[in-house]
Amino acid sequence: MDCTPNSAGQSNIMGVGGTSAAAPAFAAMLALVRQSTGQRQGQADSVLYNLARTSPAVFHDITTGNNAVSCGASSLNCQQNASGYTFLTGYNAAAGFDLATGLGSVDTAAMITGWSSAPLGTTTTQLTLSPASIQHGQVVTVNATVSGASTTPTGTVALVAQNSATPPAQTGSSIGSYPLLTAGSTGNLSLNNLPGGSYNAVASYGGSAMLSGSVSQPVAVNVAPESSTTLVNYTALDPATGATTGNAVVPYGFLVTFTAQPYGNHSTTTAGVLQPDGFATGTVQFTLNATALGAQPLGIEGTAATTASVMPTSANSLTAAYSGDPSFNASSAARSFTVTPGTTTLTMASSATAYTGLPIPFTVTLATDSLGVAPTGVVTLMNGSTTIASATLLGTAAGQSALASGTATLVVSDPPAGSNTLIASYSGDGNYAASTSPGIAIQGKSNFSLTAPPLTVTSTHSTGADTLTLTSLSGYAGTVNLTCTLLNSSSAAAPPQCALDPASETLAASGSASPLLLVFGAGTKLPIGVSAGSFLPLAANHRRLLFTLLVLLCLLTGIPARRRSWRAMLSLFVLALLMTAGVSACGSQGSLISAGNYQVQVTGTDSKDATISTSVTIDVAVQ
Structure with a gap:
């Protein structure tokens, strides 16, 4: 129970149980172990099982009770008790390990004291790295070997670039994790992704069910930054269909996302796909023509992105300038594209298909795939190459739930004689392309x-x-x-x-x-x-x-x-x-x-x- 007075002096009782209480409480216990030993715990369950076998006082066995909870009468393992309530059965406490209480309740002080003395075999980890002074992206040969007191170590070794020389020595930026082979060694690894800067590199073995973890002696490394290239791309999204395109021509009203990926010049490609020699950090400044779009941080995979608002029809140039970091020097690149008038679709409807002496109205609707401004222009009703009527388009700009559109109404008082197929033609404007509707058959004068x-x-x-x-x-x-x-x-x-x-x-x-x-x-x-x-x-x-x-x-x-x-x-x-x-x-x-x-x-x-x-x-x- 947690009773906490509020600002008015009133107390509220909050009940917490089950794993909502047990999991954070046990995590706090392991944090005390870390604080006491100054070492990574590795796979903690191996030590816990050893403590239960060799230091029984660490755990207090629970032999009665269960962890039953209420259940639906028709659900699996659900039974009704003498009081008429239904509870989940099959998870009862018993002597020793059981599914209801596990090893039992934990004596935190005893666990901290006994953690270091748990009978796990000791290990020694050695690291060799050559050459130790390189330019980022160049290949170094790395070998990590773990020796065990009683058995050959298994598992993996992490190569870590230390943040500082102070304990815990194995903390820092992970370069990678590599499996141990049958001889307890990673073998010679050819790596080109050591991060830039001057730092110590260590190999950290996390231990196993039988062996404790260990950390190698640090190896001083100096990695100078390499020249970089920034790859600039853009993706245009059709707001009507959700389809995307990276073509050099972007229709007006599409949503355009720009991305930039700086990569080292030592990077390689496989089957035309870039294989970067590490992920850049820092920021990328995007500039569209002469307008700064702002600086965006690079993500965990070394890319930055920004989205531009609807752009006017014109030729455009996007520049992405990378700031650089300890691994990669600064670089910039530009990408050109053209925004063309947005596509339009014109439809026409009429309430009459034959002339009866009364004017015939035609309703024309213009649809777009645009998030932009309202379309303008003229709609013309045509019989072949002859203009029958015309009207100004009434345009509507895109909103939160609708794309840009337009309508026009044309009235024909004197339709051409005979049977004719009339079409509507939209003139287009600076932002939207012209279009023509399907024809409507109209019977005019005899x-x-x-x-x-x-x-x-x-x-x-x-x-x-x-x-x-x-x-x-x-x-x-x-x-x-x-x-x-x-x-x-x-x-x-x-x-x-x-x-x-x-x-x-x-x-x-x-x-x-x-x-x-x-x-x-x-x-x-x-x-x-x-x-x-x-x-x-x-x-x-x-x-x-x-x-x-x-x-x-x-x-x-x-x-x-x-x-x-x-x-x-x-x-x-x-x-x-x-x-x-x-x-x-x-x-x-x-x-x-x-x-x-x-x-x-x-x-x-x-x-x-x-x-x-x-x-x-x-x-x-x-x-």
Whole structure:
């Protein structure tokens, strides 16, 4: 029991039992033994068993009682006593050694007196070390031999660099522990890890069950410091995944830990792994660019570390300067790396997938792997290469439980016609990289399609016609205005011209139409008021009749003279009809169209909504 008054004068009783009391009490007894003998105790249980055999007064045997404790009724070796309580059984006191009380209670005074006289065999330890004056990291040959009075010693010998010449002689910095061979010797050891400085080295044998410990005579050692090299590394941690990297490029917002390991220049490598010739002590001063990160102490394995806060995107240089110690001279090293814009992931969602006459909202979310500042920039909604809408990103900086992120809302009041896949694009900023979202399919305003096959004009004197197909899509109904443009005419001496027949078509929902694309030469006379790219709104059958006659005339005039005499009257008749209609083509002198390959683009546009438009490109071959 321990009764200690508190500040108010009140006393509290604290009960302690079992090993919580026995272990520290016996440790205090052994400390008294150490103080009395001035020697290390080595394996103390060997001496205790010898004392119990040769000096029985040291221990007072306990023969009654047990160390039973309460237990659960269903647990092993648990029984109920006469009073109805359950206790652990099987550990009862008895004469001599038992599992409940061991050797018995200890007479501390008798144990201290008898410790030195316990009948353990004496030993003598000898140490040889050569050369005794070296530079740190150089190899010395060490041999420790233990001689026993009655038997060959076994166990290990510790090589110790003494802190001072005063007892206890075996205290100090451990250089290493080495096993004794069959002859009681360590054999010749080649060691390169003797610490720097001037000191005495001793070999300390801890003893065994039959033999006492002993310490060799000191050997004076002088170890000068060696040149060192500081190895600098860094590790970047992805806060989103926990993955680490040591690449020369670090994404913005990663947590970066810098490490430095000074090592002696006598160190070796095995399979590319550094084998240091001792662990450096002291401190390492870390400097990032021109900013001091502070001095960090070297740990027990000779490394120091520091963690940098989130760094801006730039090229960086980390310098680690080691202070030096008795074993290693000072050294420093630098490591370069680049912080690049952090990776981003963009996602987009919409509450609607089809245009119903109401604006369509799109919600865009930007995710990062960053512990840094809030992302900035612009989010753009794209249909292919066409910008539909844009908005400023609303960024949020990283917090204790969340990474940096951003959101934007874009509203589209007039989506592009037809079925389109829209994507969101983030512009990025100085800290975060650009990214693009997966696409969302949106059905816009109803539209129409425009298709046409390739067209071949069989003669440079001919005029050609291609049948277009105009088809309503998604229930489109309305009037479509048609125009045509020759795309590649700059290199031709006499490029073709084009017109559409008719220049507009009215489509019913789910309906279709078949206008004509007319291709002709510059010498062709069209009806009054008509120019290339347009056509008079004549009745469809009249337009087609005129064009058919024009083509027929071109074919007839292209036949060699000796073969067309029988068709002369027919040609004159067709020509007369065409001249009456005001159309002339296929002049008898020179080509109306230069031979070659051309492309004509036909565009259809809704007469009321110019955003509803589509085009088709037609290959035209003039032979």
